Amino acid sequence: MFIANVIANIHSQFKIPDGLRSAKPISSVPQWTKEEAEKMSREKYRERYLGIDSFGFVNENSQITVSETKLGEETEKQVKDEPPIIIPSTVQPTANPKNDLIKTAICNNNFISFIYNGTPTIVKPTQFNNGNLHAYCYLKNTNRTFSIANILNPVIKQRAFTLEATGPNLGLDRIASIVNTAIQYRKFIRMRYTRSAWTTYSVDNTTGELIIADRIEAEESIRTISNIQLATDSPGTQELWFTPNETHITSYCHRREAERMFRFDRIGELAILDI
Template structure:
């Protein structure tokens, strides 16, 4: 019985050999006859040895068989992998992209094509369609010191393969599957009105504003101080933010490249920062041809497009970055803290010197500075050089249509309109009276903001929002006069306030030396006193009193009444007073 089982088993094993081409037919017959003979004659230990040999042979055959199967499957995957990948991508929803025209301007082609057709035609794209000419590079190059770099060749990027373009598009499109929204209340205590002082902050247009995600790619246009400041940004914010200097944001008609981007999506807070370094004119040596930049109103439309897509824009003057980069980082930290109280100011910035404000320049002033080499002087360089190199240009322009459907853009403002308004400032007081606006000025070394109502000879009369009363001013003593559309930059009513909200705001107001106008309630109070005539104790009671007060020189009163109190100069009482957060029912930051 055992011999029969052995014989059947060996026949099966031998058949496996033949099916897999490992033994020839003659070897099979010889192997069967010899084994049967051994099986009949062997006894005792010989049978045990025979079984061991059979088991080893059987295991060896199984291993060979498995290796063959694995090899066949591997060859099949290698042969069909690329085709299978392409077929999978083609099943994705077509993505519309825009092909840039042969220039580095912000305007995009209005005609868009499907990603699938773009992939098919990608090999046919002429290099000139995405690589600007050398002349165009000249005006969009990285600024650098002429003493460091004098000349470099233009290294044009190679055209992307269709497969690479497809994979990038597929990866980027995955971000756009579900729109994201800001998770904070964009209260901007840094709001200013024209004329602006650097640094200034533009917040998202509303709570729950949809976010436009950036995409990878940059044309290489870098300012002189960008790389230096990037190191400071990484030093202080790398633990809490993703930091990039090679991203762009695509709007309906424009493509913008933030100087530096900071992104935090933790816990749905979704803080997206666009950090800009503004220079008064281009960093090229040809004085006759270099243009003024970032003058008043020049960036208003760009700022609006970012704020309507969930971004916070923070703009510094280049001279501030050059002279006090740590202070600029502290300002960024203050902005983050104002909307995200859980954020901890980096230890290295706690005692950092604050940056001094810089008045935004006019176009005329920028031209004068250019003629005087003003930038070169404060940067400490003889002249600018340039590196005409395009970096990171292998990218597809992918529009996130779902986000753009939710975006409500402001009406574009023509620069000529803004300039025409600003040139009417020859008689600011008269304009303010006729248009029901406000004026801010220095008066006997004190800042004030007034709504003028009368203008007679050498004096004006109007309501002063610092003293909160009608006042008269001698025009000869008024300095640095500016027109304002309103007297405050931020107003919070009682329903928006609370002890914690006021405390968070004071942490930003105090270091930035803001003037606060508030409605303050002095509560009703009962007390016992002695009647001087009868020497009897009598109970007295005062009524609750609500008044409007403007305060400045504000400090936390942690060593006195406690952390929910401030000590400040009261312009109503003209003396230092203590105020409790819980009694503030209206809070305005004056636009001074």
């Protein structure tokens, strides 16, 4: 009745059944006192209520004899056990642990970090054959083929990045924080960067006219950089035509394979590689 009243207060359309109104209310049973509980235990109240000889531990000396019925025997004869299902290993171990690691990474859709020709990198493997590993390289940001014999210290990784940031919340403060972390721990950064457009002019010595010598369009690209430092700490910036500030960094660009300077306000997304 109490529950019905609660429902009726919540839902006005609910009508309490007349049969429930006239039902005999359930009377509460007072809790046993300690003395009453000890008396019930001595009189084996629970055992008599459940119709058993004892309650709790079963006497080890007591034995239960189970006899099969004729119907049970006939049914048992018709039962056929299913053969056990043995799930084969996804990667069969071989004598080459490096190949086993690559197979496991491909099977589990993982990444692999390793040293290749003296440079660390992390890749997403796709296949390997004839002694070569085919994978997407996050250092060069393109598909590459690696000689497995030259791969050193391979390690399976669950993710390519330890930290990444993108989207409208990527402001200069967030970029500076990630860059400072990469500088402190000497990490590689992968970023989407927009290079500005510029035009180079020359002067016609005869007429004095300005002539467009070269025009470079703006370009957005994915780049991975290392050996990062703030431009204000870089010794090679004194010769620039402008004075860099704390929003400029210098680093080795693995796309251009040369030292480059980058501005924070042209970075669209960035991540620290797990290498």
